[in-house]
Structure formats: structure tokens, C-alpha cells
Amino acid sequence: MGKHYIFDLKTGKTQIEEREDEEVVLPKVDEELERRKQLKQSAIDKLIKLGLTKDEAEAL
Amino acid sequence: MQFITTKKSNLWKKFSFTLACSITINNLEVGKRHIFKITFWANTSNNLIYCRFNNDSGNNYRRSALIFDYTGVTAGGDSSDTDRIYCQHGSYNNIIDLPAFLEAELIYAYNNNKKVLIQGILLSNTYDTSRQSFNHFTGRYIGASDVSSITFYTTAGGMTGKIEVYKE
Numbered sequence: 001m002g003k004h005y006i007f008d009l010k011t012g013k014t015q016i017e018e019r020e021d022e023e024v025v026l027p028k029v030d031e032e033l034e035r036r037k038q039l040k041q042s043a044i045d046k047l048i049k050l051g052l053t054k055d056e057a058e059a060l
Numbered sequence: 061m062q063f064i065t066t067k068k069s070n071l072w073k074k075f076s077f078t079l080a081c082s083i084t085i086n087n088l089e090v091g092k093r094h095i096f097k098i099t100f101w102a103n104t105s106n107n108l109i110y111c112r113f114n115n116d117s118g119n120n121y122r123r124s125a126l127i128f129d130y131t132g133v134t135a136g137g138d139s140s141d142t143d144r145i146y147c148q149h150g151s152y153n154n155i156i157d158l159p160a161f162l163e164a165e166l167i168y169a170y171n172n173n174k175k176v177l178i179q180g181i182l183l184s185n186t187y188d189t190s191r192q193s194f195n196h197f198t199g200r201y202i203g204a205s206d207v208s209s210i211t212f213y214t215t216a217g218g219m220t221g222k223i224e225v226y227k228e
Contacts, residue, residue, distance in 0.1 A: 002077070002079075002080075002082075002218055003077075003079055003080050003081060003218065004079045004080065004081055004082045004083075004084070005075070005080045005082070005084065006083075006084045007073070007075045007083065007084065007085050007086065007223070007225075008086050008087055009072060009073050009085060009086065009087040009088065009089070009225060010086075010087040012073055014075055026190045027099060028178030
């Protein structure tokens with residue numbers, strides 16, 4: 001349950017309803033962000049294998 | 061600072077809310093340009109904010125968005141119609157004691173009040189674990205009747221803050 005506010009611009013009044021929240025679906029763009037994170041981590045791992053320290057790899 | 065400019069004298073109404081899961085603004089003046097300025101504290105992490113018009117959850121929306129943060133710029137959007145317009149590009153974790161800021165502009169189509177365009181910005185404190193993020197979003201809605209209300213939704217736990225509605 002959550003509070004849902006309804007504002008009326010004509011009267012200036014506020015109404016508050018208690019009802020179930022809507023299920024929130026993550027936008028598709030999150031998949032792209034996750035993919036970017038994985039790519040970044042993969043690049044860091046490769047640099048570490050080449051001899052860089054973790055800090056040096058992350059700084060690049 | 062104003063990203064979407066309007067005169068202070070165009071302020072129409074101001075409302076506040078506490079732990080709101082959604083805020084609906086009814087009785088928009090059809091055909092007019094509206095501007096919404098929302099300052100809020102999110103009460104949970106991993107937040108999402110999106111909007112709908114006329115309480116319509118049909119697939120009548122399309123949007124695109126950008127995030128500017130320390131990693132650079134990331135773009136996203138929908139290639140087909142969806143049921144909402146996200147006001148950000150992805151979810152974000154909010155630092156509880158710092159407010160986020162959302163500013164949006166609503167414009168009706170020429171000679172057709174069933175169609176609207178919305179564009180705006182959302183400044184949030186963190187996007188991942190320690191990011192400041194600047195989101196720019198735009199979207200359009202094509203409805204079956206004149207657009208007379210807009211609702212901003214957030215995740216469970218809600219948001220606390222205030223909204224100013226400008227009209228011109």
C-alpha cells in the first residue's frame with residue numbers, strides 16, 4: 001500500500017488515496033548499462049593480466 | 061537555477077507531499093504550456109520515476125533519454141510504443157538526505173489537445189553507488205481524449221517534497 005496524492009489545479013485541493021503500488025518495471029536501458037559495466041570489468045581484468053595493478057587498470 | 065525558463069508570475073499552484081508513491085496533477089488547462097518543478101527526497105534506494113497522462117496505462121507513449129555522469133553520456137529510449145515515459149535513463153540510488161530535482165515542460169500539439177510532448181531534466185544525487193547524474197528526457201503521448209492530467213510515479217516508499225506548477 002502507498003499514498004497517492006491527487007492535486008486539483010482548479011480548486012487547489014489535495015486528495016490522498018491509499019492503494020496498492022503499481023509494479024515497477026526497470027527500463028530496458030538498464031540492460032545496456034549492465035552490459036557496459038561488464039565490458040568495463042572485462043577490460044580491467046585484461047589490463048591486470050597484462051601486468052597493471054588494479055588501481056592502474058581502473059584509472060584508465 | 062532554471063533549466064526550463066518561465067516567469068515567476070506564471071506560478072499557478074504549489075503543493076507538497078509526504079511519502080508519496082505517485083502525484084497526480086488534475087485539471088491542466090488544455091492547450092497551455094505547463095511547467096512542473098519538483099524538489100523531493102526519495103525514501104528508498106533504487107528509484108525510478110516515470111509519468112503518464114490521463115491515468116492511461118496503454119501503449120501510447122514513446123521516449124528517449126540521456127544520462128550525463130562521471131562515466132560520460134549514455135543514451136536510451138524506446139523503439140516502439142510503451143506504457144509510460146521514464147524521467148531518467150535507468151534507475152538511481154538516492155542519497156536520502158539530499159534532494160533530487162525534476163523539471164518538466166508539457167506542450168500540446170498544434171490544434172490537437174490529445175497529443176502532448178514532454179521534456180525535462182532530473183538531477184539525482186547518485187545513479188550507481190557514488191555518482192551525480194544529470195538526466196535529460198523527452199517523450200510524447202497520443203491519447204484518445206484531451207490531456208487533462210499528468211501523474212508522476214515513483215517506487216514503493218515514495219518521495220517527499222513539493223511541486224510547483226507554472227502555466228503560460
